[in-house]
Amino acid sequence: MAIVSKPRCSASLLVFLGFLIRHRSSAEKVLLVPPPFGNSHWITLARIGRALVDRGYIVTVVVSEDIVEKRRAEWPDFQFETFQDGGTRATLEAVQDQAHSVARVLSLFELIEAFASVPEYLKQYCALLLEESNLLDQLRARQYSVVISDPFFPCGAVLSAHLDSRVPHIAVMRADPYFLDLKATGVPLPLSYVPFISTDFTDDMTFVKRLQNVVMSTLVPVVGRQSVSSIYDGLVRKYIGKKETIQSVTSRTDLWLYRTDNVLDHPRPSMPSMVQVGGLNVRAAVPLTEDMEAFVQSSGDDGVVVVSFGSMVKTMSTARIEIFAAAFARLRQKVVWRYVGEKPTGLGNNTKLLEWLPQNDLLAHPKTRAFITHAGSNGLYEALHHGVPMVCLPLFGDQPANAARVVARGLGVKLDFSTVTADQLYQAILHVVTNNSYQETAARLSRLHRDQPQSPMERAVWWIEHVIKHGRLPHLRARAVELPWYQYYLLDVAAFLFGVCLVVLGTVWCSCSFFCRKCCTKGGGKMKSQ
Template identity: 80%
Template sequence: MGTGPERRCFTILLVFLGFLIRHRSSAEKVLLVPPPIYDSHWMALSKIGRALVDKGHTVVVVITEDIGETRRTEWPDFQFETFQDQGTQARLNEDLDYTVSIAGEESLKQFIESFMAESEGLKQYCSLLLADSNLVDRLRTSQFNVVISDPFFPCGAILSAHLDIRVPHIAVMRVDPYLLDEKAAGLPLPLSYVPFPGTDFTDEMTFVQRLQNVVSSILGHMIGHWVASSMYDELVRTYIGEDETIQSVTSRTDVWLYQTDNVLDFARPSMPNMVQVGGLNVQMVNPLTEDMEAFVPSAGRDGVIVVSFGSMVKTMSADRREVFAAAFARLRQKVVWRYVGEKPTGLGNNTKLLAWLPQNDLLAHPKTRAFITHAGSNGMYEALYHGVPMVCLPLFGDQPANAARVVARGLGVRLDFSTVTAEQLYQAILHVVTNSSYLETATRLSRLHRDQPQSPMERAVWWIEYVIKHGRLPHLRARAVELPWYQYYLLDVAVFLFGVCSAVLGTLWYSCSFFCRKICCKSGGKLKSQ
């Protein structure tokens, strides 16, 4: 066997090889199906994918061929399967840019038209994806252990069932725009304190707000389900089965990973397969770049204000950018503003414009005093994690509801993006920065949010690996998913009980009437004989 040192080297080599083999055997294949638009949605999925790669798994992403090269450069750890979308994604992005440009000013009619146009574009993208037989064959050959998608793009659930009905499906989301998740998970929805996602109500509603909440929920569910059915039921029947619908396919989802946290979001009923992972986008803090490291400390005791309206807001109108620039110029703090476009004429010397900024790293910096945001989910949770008060100017989607939660928790204030004046914005920032209650609340909620047995990302990865290990999880799905509506609401029981009560009361009434008539007849006979 050789000398002692040789035996030790041989033993170490065997242990190392055993580790590699064991690590290799635990590596599974994961398929990500991201929406073709909304970078924030891709951001959440990609970070989950990166965490899975770090655990030794193989992550494959389905994207259009037009952005394949860019994605491969940005994410070299992922594998990509591409298809020709015939320019659908580019058109979707153009429509999205227009929607963002009129956010806050569009009418209800324009909103519905935009939603329908966006859904139609997503359906076309999905149709081209599913129709690519070469792509589907390659994906089937890969034999994935789990498919992860965002319900904003229901095609992920359809593709999962199309590849193999036995492959588990996991949804990652903040909110389902089609509202299919509530029925799919069998989730009870007490509208007395659960605000409809399309409103900015809190869990404390007045009578009028509860009335509006009920009406909004009924109409919202009807419209959402109708749009989803009209767009995707035909695809489901074509690729899954004649008896299937988008609702039935979505209901096969094994685990729902919600980007929520009760520290910020309002408590509501949940199901065993619904897991909160709010804040999974928060990363390790990296040192600032040399340029930023020179700018931020120069703010002194006054500190820094971080401004970002997300990746979708690429430019601002001349009126809006001058309003913001004028308000920032009056501040004693330094301002770091993520901004792309023509430089505002009223830009102050205290304001630094950047096409991209290290948002998480800046929010973690001790000199950061406030975060001016559109109340997008990712930025909101980064600010929560680092304990930074917020000034919210929501634009569309779930952002008004997110801003309502920030205000309700005492984390900041809310303004109207399209109508706010420079004076109003300046006073709001001053109020948040100088009023110590906002910082105290942000610090307290940050401690609550951080104090968890697992980080949100660790929890998400644990559940994904749990699904990979055990496959489909029917024991976590509520039976409510399979019940017809009249059974779910106990209408059959109510009708039966009503029938029994009616029969008993009817019998009692008839009996009393019968005895009364008999008694009256006997009394009448006696009187006549007398």
């Protein structure tokens, strides 16, 4: 019997393996098109991809040849397709590091100067990707069910349309830096209470702030759209169609996954194709390493303060480092600080420096009392989810707006990174840690954020599967996307009504004038007869 059972077991195993291989080959395929730089953007897409892999999907990522080995080592569950980018990705990363590796607040002029060359390199990267005919043939042969990209790199929408215009396209983002989504979604934005993303305004604005909000919300998007059009319209006409533009291609996007949440962000109008998934980067906490857990437990009842300025910021100027080190040294709490560089001379015994830290797991720890942050979106939602108050020192991008929302919600305080002193930083941390209102507010908002029928990641995956199952979703798109500007703003209706009013008023005026003349004529005739 034993001799007979071996072949049977082997045959059963082969049948089972054959079933798995056949099932995997017939599984739905998803294509991710990440930006060439900006690690936080890539991490967001990668985590969505991992969730889809766990659901049985085959996820392929398009990356340049020089980064593929690193990506493959980090995310072995993905398949990768590569192309030669001529060194543009490395150049873009170098520009980013030069601008943001050292924590500092950049003025508008400094930002423009630092990133003046970025659009041209992004265009080159996109052009080299679209010119890779062998790669495009392979991608078309795979017959992907959906393409997912980040509008931070608009080439994702172009590649999706170039591969097959019938394949749905999904955008995942915090906000569109080029403001193409405003027209693509057709959503109205009442500027009386919807603050511009690059300001630190809330939904409660004074007259002066509303004036500034109107000016910025009107002019900046126009400049942004003109800028991106000048970069990508040529590529769009070459690869998609002569009458197409980057705006028209982006407007074909079937689903917009916004990394926002009404608990932290201000409520605003939305469309059915716009889905909030703020906090999708949050995952279940895993136990800390033995030495980290021992350090955290050594804090006793005082607890721990977590310090991190995101994945791009690696270090600070010497003056800023010593200010932070001196402030942390005065705390009774233990401090875990993500920091790369030489050890500050004023570093206290209570502070632990790490080149990388398990931020989500530390914020989930019951001994964590506060989070010192640059107010990046991912970190904010981790702190919100785990109910940790914050001290925000925003640097660039959407961080000032994020910090303003933290303050408005009562989740923490905001400081100026450029001018903060050691005493101000110490007092701010002490205020947040010892004031029960911040802890209570953080706990309450955490409960609100968690009390959802689906987690943000589950909601994102459900909508992606919905798109894969049903294909493109034109019934979710507002007609506003297709209307010319004069129809959208009802200028033709206004002109017609204005014309009607003129005709009515003109008729009334002429009638009154006519009767007045008649009356005057009759009165004059009677006078003569007498």
